[in-house]
Amino acid sequence: MWHESSMAAKKKLLSIIVPVFNEADNIERTYQTLLRTLKLLPGYEYEIIFTDNHSTDNSFAILEQMGKKDRRVKVIRFSRNFGYQKSILTGYLSASGAAAIQVDCDLQDPPEIILEFVRKWEEGAVVVYGVRRTRKENWFINALRKIFYRIVATLSEDTLPVDAGDFRLVDRKIIEELKRMEDATPYLRGAIATMGYKQIGIPYDRAERDIGDSKFSFGGYFKLAIDGIVNHSVIPLRIATYVGLVISVITFLAILVYIALRIFVGANWPSGFTTITIFLLLSISLNALFLGVIGEYLARIFKQVKKRSLTLVEKTVNV
Numbered sequence: 001m002w003h004e005s006s007m008a009a010k011k012k013l014l015s016i017i018v019p020v021f022n023e024a025d026n027i028e029r030t031y032q033t034l035l036r037t038l039k040l041l042p043g044y045e046y047e048i049i050f051t052d053n054h055s056t057d058n059s060f061a062i063l064e065q066m067g068k069k070d071r072r073v074k075v076i077r078f079s080r081n082f083g084y085q086k087s088i089l090t091g092y093l094s095a096s097g098a099a100a101i102q103v104d105c106d107l108q109d110p111p112e113i114i115l116e117f118v119r120k121w122e123e124g125a126v127v128v129y130g131v132r133r134t135r136k137e138n139w140f141i142n143a144l145r146k147i148f149y150r151i152v153a154t155l156s157e158d159t160l161p162v163d164a165g166d167f168r169l170v171d172r173k174i175i176e177e178l179k180r181m182e183d184a185t186p187y188l189r190g191a192i193a194t195m196g197y198k199q200i201g202i203p204y205d206r207a208e209r210d211i212g213d214s215k216f217s218f219g220g221y222f223k224l225a226i227d228g229i230v231n232h233s234v235i236p237l238r239i240a241t242y243v244g245l246v247i248s249v250i251t252f253l254a255i256l257v258y259i260a261l262r263i264f265v266g267a268n269w270p271s272g273f274t275t276i277t278i279f280l281l282l283s284i285s286l287n288a289l290f291l292g293v294i295g296e297y298l299a300r301i302f303k304q305v306k307k308r309s310l311t312l313v314e315k316t317v318n319v
Contacts, residue, residue, distance in 0.1 A: 014038075014046045014118070015097030019087040020063070021053040023105040027062050030105050031073070037111040041118060049094055051087045052077040060315070067317035075317035082311045085186045088166055090311045092178050092188075094319065101169045108206050109167040116202050117169040126197035129168035129189075133203045164189060164201060173197070 016034060020027065031048070038046050052060050052075060063075040076094060078087070092100055099121055101114055109130060117128040166189055177195055193199065 011043060011045045012099070013097040014041070014044050015091075015095030015100040016046060016048045016114075017088060017091035017095065017100055017102040018048060018050045018105050019053065019084060019091065019102075020050050020055060020059055020105050021081065021084075021087075022055045022057045022059060024055070024057045024059045024062055026105045026107070027059060027066070030103075030107055031066060033107060033111050034103070037114055040115055044118070047072050047074055047096060049074045049076065049091050051091045051094075053081045053083070053087045054078050054314070064317055071318055073317070074319050075315075076313055076319060077315040079312040079314040085188055086311050088188055089178065089186050092170070092175050093310075095175060098172050099169050100175060102166050104167065109165070110204060113167075113202060113204050114169075120200050120202070121169055121171065124198055125200045126171040127168060127174060127192055127195075127199040129164045129199065129201055131164050131201040131203045132206045168192070171197075 016038075018030060018034075023030075027050075034048060038044070050063050050073070052063060054077065060075070060077050063073070063077075067073045067075050074094070076090060078090075082090075088102055091102065099118075101117060103109060103111060103114070113130060120128045168189075170192060174192060174195060174197070178191070181191065183191065
């Protein structure tokens with residue numbers, strides 16, 4: 001009897017984080033798939049944490065019933081939709097496990113890869129992330145994603161993996177670091193990548209969504225792209241500075257040339273309406289562009305100094 005309880009006490013706890021927003025048709029399927037996968041890890045205990053981003057369908061009702069039947073299921077329902085990244089981060093901060101694994105509720109990221117994640121973690125990796133080799137989605141969105149990942153990696157002052165999403169395993173030490181992080185606009189895949197330690201990517205083929213539609217709009221992708229760039233690079237600000245400096249030098253040289261030609265050559269050009277208009281529009285466009293870049297950074301400073309709560313919890317189950 002003592003031997004059995006001692007062996008059970010030695011089992012490591014894995015926390016599975018599943019963000020949810022209007023996924024009523026997927027929840028049960030995801031739960032059952034995770035159970036089948038986790039049964040292949042008999043040496044571990046587990047908890048499944050669903051973070052409900054204030055779904056407007058009956059997702060929470062389903063999760064609530066699920067939690068009553070299985071104490072390993074924990075549910076956190078937010079008071080409103082706080083966004084995908086904050087939903088994942090709240091899941092990490094609520095995790096009790098020695099490691100946490102984030103899985104989307106649409107099962108486009110195959111849960112069986114979790115077995116490989118755990119194996120690499122046990123071999124010493126602190127972060128194990130999935131690298132999307134192929135995706136069965138709209139070619140245009142796929143192309144934009146590839147461009148985005150490479151732009152962020154190029155602009156970032158840190159090394160960021162390309163074609164890697166939020167499907168990953170993180171060790172407890174990463175979770176503790178996340179608890180100390182104060183970021184009003186978190187971009188987790190970048191924040192975790194910059195923490196260092198041993199991080200390994202596992203290539204896989206991403207499936208297409210079988211049930212329901214993606215909750216990410218084009219605007220959502222664009223916002224995530226801006227967060228990724230602004231959160232990990234000041235290069236856009238430097239570009240604004242350099243371009244402004246180059247234009248100032250060109251303008252100053254043009255003035256000197258104009259004065260020299262007037263004095264030494266006696267040139268007397270008629271007023272160039274087209275030239276003036278072109279340079280005026282160019283100047284206005286550049287000013288608007290770079291004021292926008294500066295505004296993005298100022299907006300993040302504004303949100304940061306307000307120190308609002310990361311998320312607000314409306315209801316919980318088994319937490």
